[in-house]
Amino acid sequence: MSKQLSQAEAKERIKKLTDEINSLRFRYHVLDDPSVTDEIYDSLTQELLYLEAKYPQFRLPNSPTQRIGGVVLEKFEKMKHEARMLSLTDAFNNQDMLEWETRIKKLVPAEKFEYFCEVKFDGLAISLRYKKSVLAVAVTRGDGLVGENVTENIKTIQSIPLSLPIAEDVEVRGETIMTKEVWKALNKQQEAEEKPLYANTRNAAAGSIRQLNPKITAARKLQFYAYDLVTDLGQTTHEEVHKKIKDFGFRITNYQKNCKNLEEVFEFYRHIEKHRDKLPFGIDGVVVSVNDLALFKRLGVVGKAPRGMIAFKFAPEQATTVVEDILVQVGRSGKLTPVAKLRPVFVSGTTVSRATLHNEDEIKRLGVRIGDTVVVQRAGDVIPDVVEVLPKLRTGKEKKFKMPDQCPVCNTPVERRVAGKEESVDVFCVNLVCPAKNLRAMEHFVTAFDIYTIGPKVLQRFKDEGLISSVVDLFYLKKEDIQSLERFGEKSAENIVNSIQSHTKVIFAKFIYALGITHVGEETAFDLSQRFGSIQKLMSATREEINAISNIGEVVAESVYQWFQNKANRTFIRDCIKAGVKIENIKIKATPLTGKSIVVTGTLEKLSREEAKEAIRQAGGDWVSSVSKNTDYVVVGENPGSKYDKAQKLGVKTIDEKEFLKLLGR
Numbered sequence: 001m002s003k004q005l006s007q008a009e010a011k012e013r014i015k016k017l018t019d020e021i022n023s024l025r026f027r028y029h030v031l032d033d034p035s036v037t038d039e040i041y042d043s044l045t046q047e048l049l050y051l052e053a054k055y056p057q058f059r060l061p062n063s064p065t066q067r068i069g070g071v072v073l074e075k076f077e078k079m080k081h082e083a084r085m086l087s088l089t090d091a092f093n094n095q096d097m098l099e100w101e102t103r104i105k106k107l108v109p110a111e112k113f114e115y116f117c118e119v120k121f122d123g124l125a126i127s128l129r130y131k132k133s134v135l136a137v138a139v140t141r142g143d144g145l146v147g148e149n150v151t152e153n154i155k156t157i158q159s160i161p162l163s164l165p166i167a168e169d170v171e172v173r174g175e176t177i178m179t180k181e182v183w184k185a186l187n188k189q190q191e192a193e194e195k196p197l198y199a200n201t202r203n204a205a206a207g208s209i210r211q212l213n214p215k216i217t218a219a220r221k222l223q224f225y226a227y228d229l230v231t232d233l234g235q236t237t238h239e240e241v242h243k244k245i246k247d248f249g250f251r252i253t254n255y256q257k258n259c260k261n262l263e264e265v266f267e268f269y270r271h272i273e274k275h276r277d278k279l280p281f282g283i284d285g286v287v288v289s290v291n292d293l294a295l296f297k298r299l300g301v302v303g304k305a306p307r308g309m310i311a312f313k314f315a316p317e318q319a320t321t322v323v324e325d326i327l328v329q330v331g332r333s334g335k336l337t338p339v340a341k342l343r344p345v346f347v348s349g350t351t352v353s354r355a356t357l358h359n360e361d362e363i364k365r366l367g368v369r370i371g372d373t374v375v376v377q378r379a380g381d382v383i384p385d386v387v388e389v390l391p392k393l394r395t396g397k398e399k400k401f402k403m404p405d406q407c408p409v410c411n412t413p414v415e416r417r418v419a420g421k422e423e424s425v426d427v428f429c430v431n432l433v434c435p436a437k438n439l440r441a442m443e444h445f446v447t448a449f450d451i452y453t454i455g456p457k458v459l460q461r462f463k464d465e466g467l468i469s470s471v472v473d474l475f476y477l478k479k480e481d482i483q484s485l486e487r488f489g490e491k492s493a494e495n496i497v498n499s500i501q502s503h504t505k506v507i508f509a510k511f512i513y514a515l516g517i518t519h520v521g522e523e524t525a526f527d528l529s530q531r532f533g534s535i536q537k538l539m540s541a542t543r544e545e546i547n548a549i550s551n552i553g554e555v556v557a558e559s560v561y562q563w564f565q566n567k568a569n570r571t572f573i574r575d576c577i578k579a580g581v582k583i584e585n586i587k588i589k590a591t592p593l594t595g596k597s598i599v600v601t602g603t604l605e606k607l608s609r610e611e612a613k614e615a616i617r618q619a620g621g622d623w624v625s626s627v628s629k630n631t632d633y634v635v636v637g638e639n640p641g642s643k644y645d646k647a648q649k650l651g652v653k654t655i656d657e658k659e660f661l662k663l664l665g666r
């Protein structure tokens with residue numbers, strides 16, 4: 001920048017820089033496929049900022065510097081929508097959907113209906129108006145007729161183009177969202193600054209758009225997914241709408257499908273619901289539209305919603321209920337966990353009557369008391385959590401809860417230990433022969449062996465009746481032993497014995513896991529099985545040998561080592577084998593992934609996250625969750641996260657799904 005540019009040169013340079021930065025931005029923020037490093041991007045932007053300051057007359061309306069967010073507003077200006085922003089009618093199950101189809105078919109008979117489906121983003125709807133190619137205004141939905149002008153904030157969203165490759169005035173609509181990853185990081189920061197947390201990604205997105213200072217919005221890393229083109233540019237189907245807005249340079253979701261009939265819609269819905277947790281952003285259902293826009297128009301509007309479109313919602317993941325009591329459970333390790341006994345409530349498709357409160361600190365943090373009305377949340381098939389107390393509904397009769405000083409099962413005084421690196425404290429029953437711990441250990445063993453017929457209640461009963469004192473006894477049970485108990489018929493007794501006897505064979509990793517060694521989850525069990533191949537070898541492993549396994553640290557290695565040194569534990573293993581347990585040993589053979597450390601980011605097409613994990617392990621590789629310079633490969637799926645950027649930065653080799661499958665030998 002030392003040489004003086006002529007006016008014409010400056011103008012040209014500004015234009016070139018603007019175009020280049022915009023195209024780099026598109027690759028980075030829309031395609032998730034950056035072509036240069038952040039340093040290059042920043043450096044070009046710096047030069048552009050400098051030139052624009054010097055020659056403001058040449059600054060272009062779509063200049064990337066316009067995104068930085070200048071003026072702090074006093075309040076948002078109200079703005080009328082040119083075309084009303086409608087909402088959607090909800091459907092909650094297949095029946096609702098069938099009824100919807102019947103209704104619309106009645107209105108427009110003898111027409112063939114095809115449906116366009118796409119995920120329903122859980123964010124904030126925004127309308128974008130482009131005048132003469134340039135983004136002129138961005139408005140929130142508001143009441144559908146009048147919204148708020150949030151243009152300055154919206155301009156900070158990098159995935160929104162500031163200009164379109166089309167001369168007509170155009171209105172595009174879509175959803176502003178925050179990814180789960182960004183939301184978590186934001187909440188961490190809020191917490192550190194002692195500011196209120198955002199309950200979900202939608203609140204976080206909405207809260208970030210409603211900042212009067214656009215610099216704050218810019219820091220929130222919002223994203224925008226377009227889903228509607230209001231302007232008539234000759235499109236005839238919803239599918240075409242999506243193609244057009246994609247060509248304009250917007251990000252659209254790949255989670256969409258053209259369906260010939262409701263059967264296919266249901267299939268799409270089930271598929272999305274199943275993978276919902278793995279999506280990088282929050283969704284609350286599937287939007288289903290009559291694909292043909294002429295038909296869609298003919299169907300018209302009822303109330304505030306178009307008839308030709310419906311929100312096929314997922315079962316709500318949150319609900320409110322009352323904490324009837326707080327109980328304390330003793331886990332396998334002796335850890336005491338407070339559990340809220342709830343007034344039964346329907347959440348996420350099932351009735352929930354218990355929720356974990358984790359520990360004493362969590363109870364303090366939530367401020368939950370017995371009798372409180374609370375919000376419970378269930379994500380996937382995880383145990384529900386209490387996420388919030390509604391203190392305004394208190395009557396004054398609520399009771400505070402105190403963690404007991406004794407084990408509620410064996411009355412042994414408890415011990416308090418700091419939980420991991422956290423400041424929080426866990427409470428343990430230290431009685432080695434605490435019956436609760438013993439029972440939990442048995443439950444764990446039986447689950448690891450996939451013996452589904454025996455749940456905690458049956459185990460407790462067998463124990464109380466003196467049929468078993470250790471899980472080994474299960475393998476000796478006869479039909480007659482069980483049948484003689486009250487409420488066990490011949491059939492159920494037979495089922496139980498059969499299911500035990502048909503599950504005596506286990507793979508080595510499962511057997512290690514079943515032992516319930518402190519710190520040994522399925523991953524570590526697998527690593528141990530791969531390294532030692534047989535229980536005999538593992539039993540005679542040295543501390544150093546165990547410690548040398550790449551994923552196993554000192555604390556875990558010590559725990560494993562000590563467990564196998566314990567005489568009672570060694571006897572237990574021999575007793576299992578004597579009772580008929582057959583452990584399948586591992587032959588250690590090399591594959592292209594043996595000993596390789598692999599990170600997967602984004603969604604893969606052919607494999608779920610779990611499947612990919614399992615496949616890597618089976619091929620002898622290490623599945624790791626974060627990228628470091630020791631990572632050998634980063635497998636990049638759809639919508640990859642920051643791990644991809646990190647891989648780029650560290651120069652770690654990235655491969656796509658195809659290459660990954662090849663390495664797996666598939």
Ligand code: IVH
Binds near residue numbers: 088126228
């Ligand atoms: S289409 C009639 N597609 O859902 C307006 N809307 O409940 C429908 N939404 O206000 C526009 N994801 O904010 C459409 N893929 C999607 C959507 C979507 C989320 C929101 C939108 C609308 C609300 C209606």
